[in-house]
Amino acid sequence: xxxxxxxxxxxxxxxxxxxxxxxxxxxxxxxxxxxxxxxxxxxxxxxxxxxxxxxxxxxxxxxxxxxxxxxxxxxxxxxxxxxxxxxxxxxxxxxxxxxxxxxxxxxxxxxxxxxxxxxxxxxxxxxxxxxxxxxxxxxxxxxxxxxxxxxxxxxxxxxxxxxxxxxxxxxxxxxxxxxxxxxxxxxxxxxxxxxxxxxxxxxxxxxxxxxxxxxxxxxxxxxxxxxxxxxxxxxxxxxxxxxxxxxxxxxxxxxxxxxxxxxxxxxxxxxxxxxxxxxxx
Amino acid sequence: xxxxxxxxxxxxxxxxxxxxxxxxxxxxxxxxxxxxxxxxxxxxxxxxxxxxxxxxxxxxxxxxxxxxxxxxxxxxxxxxxxxxxxxxxxxxxxxxxxxxxxxxxxxxxxxxxxxxxxxxxxxxxxxxxxxxxxxxxxxxxxxxxxxxxxxxxxxxxxxxxxx
Numbered sequence: 001x002x003x004x005x006x007x008x009x010x011x012x013x014x015x016x017x018x019x020x021x022x023x024x025x026x027x028x029x030x031x032x033x034x035x036x037x038x039x040x041x042x043x044x045x046x047x048x049x050x051x052x053x054x055x056x057x058x059x060x061x062x063x064x065x066x067x068x069x070x071x072x073x074x075x076x077x078x079x080x081x082x083x084x085x086x087x088x089x090x091x092x093x094x095x096x097x098x099x100x101x102x103x104x105x106x107x108x109x110x111x112x113x114x115x116x117x118x119x120x121x122x123x124x125x126x127x128x129x130x131x132x133x134x135x136x137x138x139x140x141x142x143x144x145x146x147x148x149x150x151x152x153x154x155x156x157x158x159x160x161x162x163x164x165x166x167x168x169x170x171x172x173x174x175x176x177x178x179x180x181x182x183x184x185x186x187x188x189x190x191x192x193x194x195x196x197x198x199x200x201x202x203x204x205x206x207x208x209x210x211x212x213x214x215x216x217x218x219x220x221x222x223x224x225x226x227x228x229x230x231x232x233x234x235x236x237x238x239x240x241x242x243x244x245x246x247x248x249x250x251x252x253x254x255x256x257x258x259x260x261x262x263x264x265x266x267x268x269x270x271x272x273x274x275x276x277x278x279x280x281x
Numbered sequence: 282x283x284x285x286x287x288x289x290x291x292x293x294x295x296x297x298x299x300x301x302x303x304x305x306x307x308x309x310x311x312x313x314x315x316x317x318x319x320x321x322x323x324x325x326x327x328x329x330x331x332x333x334x335x336x337x338x339x340x341x342x343x344x345x346x347x348x349x350x351x352x353x354x355x356x357x358x359x360x361x362x363x364x365x366x367x368x369x370x371x372x373x374x375x376x377x378x379x380x381x382x383x384x385x386x387x388x389x390x391x392x393x394x395x396x397x398x399x400x401x402x403x404x405x406x407x408x409x410x411x412x413x414x415x416x417x418x419x420x421x422x423x424x425x426x427x428x429x430x431x432x433x434x435x436x437x438x439x440x441x442x443x444x
Contacts, residue, residue: 014329021337021359029352029401037351044345118300118347125348161348
């Protein structure tokens with residue numbers, strides 16, 4: 001009897017091994033957000049960053065002089081300021097007079113170089129050469145002179161992992177700058193999309209999309225992109241709005257981490273959100 | 282042990298190329314899968330069980346180091362190794378490494394690998410079946426096969442029977 005079972009098992013061993021390996025893989029997929037796997041991922045992330053940094057230093061010469069980096073920083077600051085000015089032009093003069101422009105225009109940008117990019121259909125991550133020792137914290141927004149790039153998702157002492165707009169796990173509260181229409185922006189395999197916007201809402205091709213006042217992860221009014229397409233669904237009641245981001249993710253080399261100066265209460269609230277639901281809103 | 286050690290050692294530079302160099306030769310996020318070429322190559326030399334286990338190991342490293350969903354590449358590469366293993370025949374190794382055969386085996390494995398990786402990856406899977414099959418499975422499979430052909434042509438001729 002035992003021999004018979006052994007013979008059977010031997011004859012189907014390829015399939016048994018395949019099934020066991022596939023079951024292990026599937027169980028790992030379902031366990032992705034558990035602390036133990038997150039710890040392993042963090043360990044792998046730190047190591048790949050170190051190796052890639054060596055590779056980057058050997059093979060890729062960084063031609064950006066200090067002056068260019070300084071100018072890029074100035075560009076990023078100007079981008080934020082220009083965007084605020086655009087916003088002010090839209091608002092009426094009464095509200096404009098009430099704004100405390102001096103306080104809001106303060107920015108604290110930390111320049112960083114990209115040492116690794118990983119862009120796939122759903123994964124859009126960047127590793128930068130700044131980490132906790134540069135006071136980088138999880139949840140800080142990442143921008144360049146064109147607009148929003150993403151959010152700091154993981155940090156080690158010397159490196160940080162940025163979850164970019166091209167990552168399906170990052171969902172951002174945004175608004176159309178002209179009409180104020182609100183929505184949740186996410187990466188849908190190939191494009192940035194605002195899902196399920198009622199067809200009657202005032203949103204047109206060419207409208208600028210910026211981070212919303214209601215965002216709990218990003219400061220408001222950071223430019224993201226421009227509306228390029230409206231896709232009506234079958235019922236015709238709601239549309240998906242396709243956004244072309246201002247940032248060309250294939251070309252970026254330098255970026256800035258915006259060190260947010262926010263109240264402790266809001267800070268804790270944001271980090272709590274991050275702990276519970278990842279960078280989703 | 283060497284049976285697994287050598288491919289894993291070769292795998293390390295291939296993995297870094299896959300993560301950091303392949304995006305430069307990708308069109309619309311469709312690029313070749315260098316890891317799969319290595320997997321098929323060693324599976325055709327060593328068999329189906331070996332291919333499944335090697336695919337599992339490659340997938341684990343890829344998932345960990347690419348920052349993706351742990352388990353997705355493990356699943357798809359294990360399946361690809363298993364499928365490539367169907368073509369293993371100790372008496373026909375030379376034949377399997379002929380241009381046309383190798384192209385076909387890589388194409389089939391890569392297409393299925395891309396298909397599985399795509400459907401296991403996104404949280405919100407919402408694109409149509411035709412697009413999934415052609416744009417996200419067949420096209421990357423074809424691209425991978427083309428690169429595999431180049432690899433086979435460039436590899437020095439050897440007697441695979443002795444490997």
